[in-house]
Amino acid sequence: MxxxxxxxxxxxxxxxxxxxxxxxxxxxxxxxxLAFVAIPFHAIINHYGKAAPYLPRVAIIIPAWNExxxxxxxxxxxxxxxxxxxxLHIYVVDDASTDETPDVIRAKAAIYPDNVFHLRREQGGxxxxxxxxxGIDVVLKDDWMQALLIMDADVxxxxxxxxxxxxxxxxxxxxxxxxxxxxxxxxxxxxxxxIGLEYILSQPAARxxxxxxxxxxxxxxxxQLHTRENLLAIGGRIDTETLAEDxxxxxxxxxxxRTVVFEPLAVVLAExxxxxxxxxxxxxxxxxxxxxxxxRYRNIWFRPSRKHNLGSVSFGIVWFSIWLLPVAMITSSxxxxxxxxxxxxxxxxxxRALWIFAACAFVFILALGAQVDSQLALRNWRELFTFPxxxxxxxxxxxxxxxxxxxxxxSLFGVVFTDSGLFILTAAIYVWIPFSMVxxxxxxxxxxxxVGPVLAPILIYLAGYGSLLCAITFDSYIKExxxxxxxxxxxEKTGRVSx
Amino acid sequence: xxxxxxxxxxxxxxxxxxxxxxxxxxxxxxxxxxxxxEIDSNRRFEWLLPIKGLLAVAVVLVLxxxxxxxxx
Numbered sequence: 041m042x043x044x045x046x047x048x049x050x051x052x053x054x055x056x057x058x059x060x061x062x063x064x065x066x067x068x069x070x071x072x073x074l075a076f077v078a079i080p081f082h083a084i085i086n087h088y089g090k091a092a093p094y095l096p097r098v099a100i101i102i103p104a105w106n107e108x109x110x111x112x113x114x115x116x117x118x119x120x121x122x123x124x125x126x127x128l129h130i131y132v133v134d135d136a137s138t139d140e141t142p143d144v145i146r147a148k149a150a151i152y153p154d155n156v157f158h159l160r161r162e163q164g165g166x167x168x169x170x171x172x173x174x175g176i177d178v179v180l181k182d183d184w185m186q187a188l189l190i191m192d193a194d195v196x197x198x199x200x201x202x203x204x205x206x207x208x209x210x211x212x213x214x215x216x217x218x219x220x221x222x223x224x225x226x227x228x229x230x231x232x233x234x235i236g237l238e239y240i241l242s243q244p245a246a247r248x249x250x251x252x253x254x255x256x257x258x259x260x261x262x263x264q265l266h267t268r269e270n271l272l273a274i275g276g277r278i279d280t281e282t283l284a285e286d287x288x289x290x291x292x293x294x295x296x297x298r299t300v301v302f303e304p305l306a307v308v309l310a311e312x313x314x315x316x317x318x319x320x321x322x323x324x325x326x327x328x329x330x331x332x333x334x335x336r337y338r339n340i341w342f343r344p345s346r347k348h349n350l351g352s353v354s355f356g357i358v359w360f361s362i363w364l365l366p367v368a369m370i371t372s373s374x375x376x377x378x379x380x381x382x383x384x385x386x387x388x389x390x391x392r393a394l395w396i397f398a399a400c401a402f403v404f405i406l407a408l409g410a411q412v413d414s415q416l417a418l419r420n421w422r423e424l425f426t427f428p429x430x431x432x433x434x435x436x437x438x439x440x441x442x443x444x445x446x447x448x449x450x451s452l453f454g455v456v457f458t459d460s461g462l463f464i465l466t467a468a469i470y471v472w473i474p475f476s477m478v479x480x481x482x483x484x485x486x487x488x489x490x491v492g493p494v495l496a497p498i499l500i501y502l503a504g505y506g507s508l509l510c511a512i513t514f515d516s517y518i519k520e521x522x523x524x525x526x527x528x529x530x531x532e533k534t535g536r537v538s539x
Numbered sequence: 540x541x542x543x544x545x546x547x548x549x550x551x552x553x554x555x556x557x558x559x560x561x562x563x564x565x566x567x568x569x570x571x572x573x574x575x576x577e578i579d580s581n582r583r584f585e586w587l588l589p590i591k592g593l594l595a596v597a598v599v600l601v602l603x604x605x606x607x608x609x610x611x
Binding site for chain 1: 566567568569570571574575577578579581582584585586587588589591592593594595596598599602603605606609610
């Protein structure tokens with residue numbers, strides 16, 4: 041026993057622990073890479089082989105609270121769908137609107153008396169799920185409806201989109217189909233362009249991968265088509281307990297053994313937030329909803345089942361990688377910093393391995409994602425190149441081509457790093473990722489100030505859009521720990537998508 | 540009001556890239572032949588994904604080669 045060199049053993053144990061922390065940063069990168077590697081397999085593993093011509097009678101439910109600016113245009117677009125008009129019933133559930141929404145709906149119902157119906161809730165404000173259930177109760181009263189389309193008041197369906205969704209319902213195993221929600225604002229700003237790219241990566245890219253894996257994480261709230269049988273099987277109601285009713289519906293459908301299909305070629309345009317504050321509220325609602333989903337379905341994670349694929353390891357890793365991404369960012373930085381302060385030889389190796397892997401993954405993901413919707417990606421090319429954040433790109437550059445940052449650029453200014461200078465620079469690089477979340481949070485704080493219109497976008501370009509989303513997820517942790525009341529914040533829609 | 544972006548999207552990629560579809564007589568009810576042809580066309584369109592994946596890998600490889608050649 042006395043021969044054991046305890047300081048060396050403890051030092052080694054600490055080093056391994058710190059290395060394990062660094063490795064946590066690789067998990068989300070690995071998870072995203074695996075998902076994107078799966079996308080090309082959608083050429084083989086897709087649902088088109090089981091799709092067939094099928095045009096069921098579709099009831100469309102639109103929850104509407106003070107949507108006077110957008111609801112008329114949305115109804116007109118629905119009436120212009122390339123779909124038999126006699127097979128369309130549009131139920132607009134007016135959630136006690138106080139603007140001109142009821143008048144607009146009544147006017148449209150007068151023009152299309154066989155297709156448009158106004159359902160009024162006198163007591164509103166309980167949230168989207170309650171509003172939807174009001175409409176669902178009505179459409180289930182008779183046998184007319186064969187399929188139910190749930191949509192948002194502001195979205196605009198491409199003429200062929202519904203037809204491209206219903207064809208999958210020809211397969212009786214399919215319970216629901218989701219479409220590609222594409223950012224469609226006409227007066228775009230930096231934030232809507234980032235959101236547009238995020239939607240490319242998360243929908244026609246990542247959800248194709250989910251088709252391949254056989255498990256969908258979430259039906260788009262603005263475009264989900266259910267069979268009548270599926271709606272009845274999940275209880276004929278939308279969950280009202282959480283802020284993630286779309287995800288609950290998606291999970292319940294699949295847990296019942298029915299398939300959820302994502303149709304990437306059914307495109308629906310949507311208006312997305314133009315301000316960080318609006319985006320923050322929207323995503324905080326989603327993030328907090330996902331916390332309750334994670335808790336509610338705690339018995340399915342990583343427990344493979346013959347009935348559904350939600351319990352598969354791949355789906356579990358993807359789900360938790362997104363949910364715990366801020367944790368991974370922080371633990372990874374703690375590991376790197378710890379190794380640096382231990383003066384461990386492996387610190388630099390671990391950093392380079394992690395960041396070179398991250399750089400390769402980012403380039404692959406963005407290069408493939410950009411091709412999936414090249415039209416939108418080209419339009420948003422500035423945000424495509426700065427998606428990870430300008431400073432994170434410099435960090436990747438430092439990992440990939442260390443000489444550029446350490447030698448070439450300083451030499452242009454006649455600067456040579458001292459050992460302490462290099463140490464400070466290295467430490468700054470290691471803590472950058474969690475610190476980028478602080479920058480994103482700061483961007484929200486400065487946004488409403490006089491310098492906000494200029495400074496907030498600069499901060500987001502520097503920190504990265506991903507860091508903004510991570511900061512919001514981190515905020516959801518804080519809100520959950522503090523048990524702050526989860527409030528439904530309606531995302532303000534002004535009809536920008538239709539201009 | 541016309542939405543140009545939407546109109547561009549309306550006849551977006553798939554059918555253009557994967558062969559002609561039968562003519563539509565009734566836009567609201569294009570018929571089983573058209574819908575089946577559209578499904579087949581969309582299915583063929585997905586075969587571009589492996590090519591796109593290879594292109595993305597090629598971009599990564601370029602970076603790796605630059606690192607190997609110039610920075611090691």
